[in-house]
Amino acid sequence: MNPFLRYLKIILQIIRKDIQVEWRGRQGVPVMLVFSLLVVFLFNFALQLSPDLQAGLAAGLLWVSLAFASTLGLNRSVSLERESSALDGLLLAPADRSAIFFGKSLSNLLFTTLVALVLLPIFSLFYGQNLLNLSLIPIILLGLWAYTSLGTLLAALSIQARTRDVLLPVLLYPLALPILIAAVEASRTVLSGGTMEESRSWILILLACVILFNAAGLMFFETILEE
Amino acid sequence: MKRLPEISPAEINVRGLVKRYHYRPVLNDLSLTINDGDFCVLVGANGAGKTTLLRVLASLVRADAGEIRIGNEIIPSNPRSRSNIGYVGHQPMFYQDLTAAENLRHYARLYQVKGTDQTIAESIQSAGLTGHQDKPVRTFSRGMQQRLSLARALLHQPIVLLFDEPYTGLDQEAARFLDAKLGELHSPGRAILLAAHRPQRLLTIASHIAWLKDGKISQHIPVDSLSQVPELNAYLQEVG
Numbered sequence: 001m002n003p004f005l006r007y008l009k010i011i012l013q014i015i016r017k018d019i020q021v022e023w024r025g026r027q028g029v030p031v032m033l034v035f036s037l038l039v040v041f042l043f044n045f046a047l048q049l050s051p052d053l054q055a056g057l058a059a060g061l062l063w064v065s066l067a068f069a070s071t072l073g074l075n076r077s078v079s080l081e082r083e084s085s086a087l088d089g090l091l092l093a094p095a096d097r098s099a100i101f102f103g104k105s106l107s108n109l110l111f112t113t114l115v116a117l118v119l120l121p122i123f124s125l126f127y128g129q130n131l132l133n134l135s136l137i138p139i140i141l142l143g144l145w146a147y148t149s150l151g152t153l154l155a156a157l158s159i160q161a162r163t164r165d166v167l168l169p170v171l172l173y174p175l176a177l178p179i180l181i182a183a184v185e186a187s188r189t190v191l192s193g194g195t196m197e198e199s200r201s202w203i204l205i206l207l208a209c210v211i212l213f214n215a216a217g218l219m220f221f222e223t224i225l226e227e
Numbered sequence: 228m229k230r231l232p233e234i235s236p237a238e239i240n241v242r243g244l245v246k247r248y249h250y251r252p253v254l255n256d257l258s259l260t261i262n263d264g265d266f267c268v269l270v271g272a273n274g275a276g277k278t279t280l281l282r283v284l285a286s287l288v289r290a291d292a293g294e295i296r297i298g299n300e301i302i303p304s305n306p307r308s309r310s311n312i313g314y315v316g317h318q319p320m321f322y323q324d325l326t327a328a329e330n331l332r333h334y335a336r337l338y339q340v341k342g343t344d345q346t347i348a349e350s351i352q353s354a355g356l357t358g359h360q361d362k363p364v365r366t367f368s369r370g371m372q373q374r375l376s377l378a379r380a381l382l383h384q385p386i387v388l389l390f391d392e393p394y395t396g397l398d399q400e401a402a403r404f405l406d407a408k409l410g411e412l413h414s415p416g417r418a419i420l421l422a423a424h425r426p427q428r429l430l431t432i433a434s435h436i437a438w439l440k441d442g443k444i445s446q447h448i449p450v451d452s453l454s455q456v457p458e459l460n461a462y463l464q465e466v467g
Binding site for chain 1 (some may be wrong): 285333379
C-alpha cells in the first residue's frame with residue numbers, strides 16, 4: 001500500500017475511534033457544551049451589559065467560551081489516552097507518530113466545532129447579535145483549528161507530568177494569545193458589518209498559526225511523546 | 228520481475244544499549260541476543276530495568292545509545308518495523324467504554340490487518356472470550372483483559388513478542404490459560420522475551436533465562452543449564 005495512504009488511514013482510524021468512544025461515553029462534548037453555555041449565561045447576567053456594549057464584546061465572549069470549552073475537551077482527550085495506557089497502543093502502530101497528532105487534533109477540532117455550532121444560535125439570542133453569519137464560519141474554523149492544534153501539542157507535552165490537569169491551561173492560554181486575539185479581531189470586524197477583506201490580516205494570522213502548529217506537530221510530536 | 232518481500236528472521240539483537248533517567252543509567256551498555264524460536268525469561272530485582280528494556284525494544288522509549296535490531300530492521304529508524312513486534316505491558320491498552328471486538332478492530336485497523344472481521348472473530352475465540360466480544364472492556368476481569376491483550380498483541384502476527392510481568396494480578400485459572408498460550412506461542416519463527424519477577428512457573432515452558440543486574444545482562448543461559456550457575460539459581464530460589 002502507498003505509504004501516504006497508510007498514513008491517512010491511521011489518522012482516520014484515530015478520528016473514528018475518538019468518535020466511537022465519545023458516542024459510547026458521552027463524556028466530552030456534553031461537558032464542553034454545558035461549560036460553554038454556563039460561561040455565556042454567567043457573563044450575560046454578571047456583566048448586565050447594555051445592548052451597545054454587548055455588541056462590542058460579543059466576539060470576545062464567544063472566543064472565551066470556545067477556548068474554555070476546547071481546553072476541557074483537550075484534557076478529556078489526554079485522559080482518554082492515559083486510561084489503561086491506550087496511548088502506548090497508538091505509539092506501537094507501524095506509522096510515523098505524527099499521524100497520532102493529526103488524528104487527535106482533528107478529532108478535537110471536530111468536537112469543538114460541534115460545540116460551536118450549538119453555541120452560536122444560543123449566543124445570538126443572549127447577546128442580540130446575529131452570529132449565524134456565513135463569513136464568521138471560516139474564522140471560527142480557522143481559529144479552532146489553530147487552537148486545537150496547539151492544544152494537542154501541549155496536551156502531549158503535559159501527558160507525563162503529575163500536574164497535567166493544571167499544566168495544560170497554564171501552558172496553553174499564554175501561547176494561544178495570538179490565536180485568540182486574531183480570532184476575536186476577525187470576528188469583531190465581521191460582526192460589526194465589515195467585510196472579510198477588512199479582516200484579511202487577522203485571518204492570515206490564523207492561517208499562519210494553523211500552518212505553524214501543524215508543522216510543529218509533524219516535526220516534534222514523536223519527540224514530545226517519547227520518554 | 229517483481230521482488231518477493233524479504234522475510235525477517237525472528238531475532239532480537241541488542242548491542243551496547245544505554246538508557247538513563249535523570250542522568251542515572253538504568254540500562255548500561257546492555258547486550259542481548261534472542262534467537263529465532265527462543266523463549267527467554269528476563270529476571271531481575273524490582274527497579275533493575277526489565278520494564279525499561281522491554282519498552283525500549285518496543286520503541287516506546289528512546290534509548291540514549293546502542294543498537295537494537297528486530298529481525299532485519301534497526302529500531303526505531305523505520306516505523307513499519309513496529310509491525311514485527313507484539314507487546315503486552317502492565318496495562319491492557321484498551322478503551323474501557325468500547326467493546327472487546329471494537330478495541331480489537333481499532334488495533335487491526337492501525338496495523339492494517341487484512342480480513343479484519345474474520346481475524347477478530349478468530350482472535351476472540353482463541354482468547355477464550357467467545358460470547359464476551361460485545362461487552363465493554365470495563366466489565367472485564369483482570370484475567371479477561373489480559374487474554375484480550377494477548378489477542379491484541381497477536382493480531383498482526385508479529386515475529387517478536389514482548390511480555391512485561393503478564394502474570395501480575397491473574398488468578399490460578401487465568402495463569403494456567405496464559406501458561407498454555409505461551410507454550411503454543413513458543414515455536415520456530417517467533418522470538419519471545421518475557422519479564423517476570425517470579426519466574427518459577429515459566430521454567431518448564433521457556434528455553435532461556437536472562438538475568439538483568441546492574442543495568443547489564445549478567446547471565447543468559449539455556450534453562451536446562453541453570454544448575455551450572457549457582458548464583459542465578461540461588462537468586463531464583465530467593466524470589467520464589
